[in-house]
Amino acid sequence: MTDTIKEHALDAAEFRRALGAFVTGVTVVTTIQPDGSPRGFTANSFTSVSLDPPLILVCIAKTASSHAVFSTTDHFAVSVLAENQKAVSGVFASKMADKFAQVDWHTRATGAPLMKGAAASFDCKTHDVVDAGDHIILIGRVIDFTHTTSSPLGYCRGAYVNFSLSQEALAATGSHAKVGAILELDDGIVLLDTPNGLELPAGIRLEPSSDANSLRGVLASLGLDAHLDFLFAVFEEGTRHAPGVHVYYRGRVSSDGLAPRSARVRVVPLSGMPWDRIRDDAVRAMLQRYVRERSEDAFGIYVGDTASGKVQSLAPSH
């Protein structure tokens, strides 16, 4: 630290939120422990380090139960999960007794388990282990790798991201499209109170905001200054005669951006969703998935911070 840079206490929850803005993939890091059994955990801290020699790294929390095993192992493997492998991520982020019985795996050069169907994999000899605060940095020298054309699973702001959805959404140009948004504000989701129960803001196309029937137009008329980050879901719903494609984005409304012009706007805490008031079955199932994935926030889990369970009560906006 120099004289000009002063350290001051950081707000841990805000620090985690800021880190969550960095979009990552999701990996499973594995090894074989001394008794011959496989060991593994989910990690999004994977980073490429060097091409020559070929080095990669992953950070492991000292609070992880497999920390001791990985800090002493002489080999390990990293499987970069494909977007249909959210369940695999969930298994390896858990404390389940036999994680490997839940998944298909195989071995290649080092004997460390590799997830079948992964987008890519790196089989490594341990190059170095560096102590770093409440984590260790495990650096691996890659001795074998694989890659496929599968879309990788993404992760951002505590929830999974599907990159390939963009292409599907572009194809959804039919006249019966519904384009909606799951918008977060602090620890809540923006819903509209309608005679048909609680609904997500939606239009029949995305833009422009001058079009009252577009999602951007609906958000503007509600007085919501929203940022749409990613596509979250694309599904077909409707009648046989009028099939419709539903496209849902995930995004955020900043506290400053909440100047609702409509008494219909509600901000409902993620942990207290009134599921019976969300009458659309497909939307309810989608939101339940969103809340479930959101609660697997990596930093919330592995730093073991109790704040991740904290519910910030947000009074209805009106």
Ligand SMILES: Cc1cc2nc3c(=O)[nH]c(=O)nc-3n(C[C@H](O)[C@H](O)[C@H](O)COP(=O)(O)O)c2cc1C
């Ligand atoms: C998407 C995601 C990313 C994660 N990234 C990491 C990581 O980079 N390092 C880490 O130590 N834990 C990470 N975790 C948490 C561990 O997977 C979790 O604590 C796991 O229980 C550790 O397994 P173990 O207790 O068997 O060692 C992540 C969890 C999720 C869901």
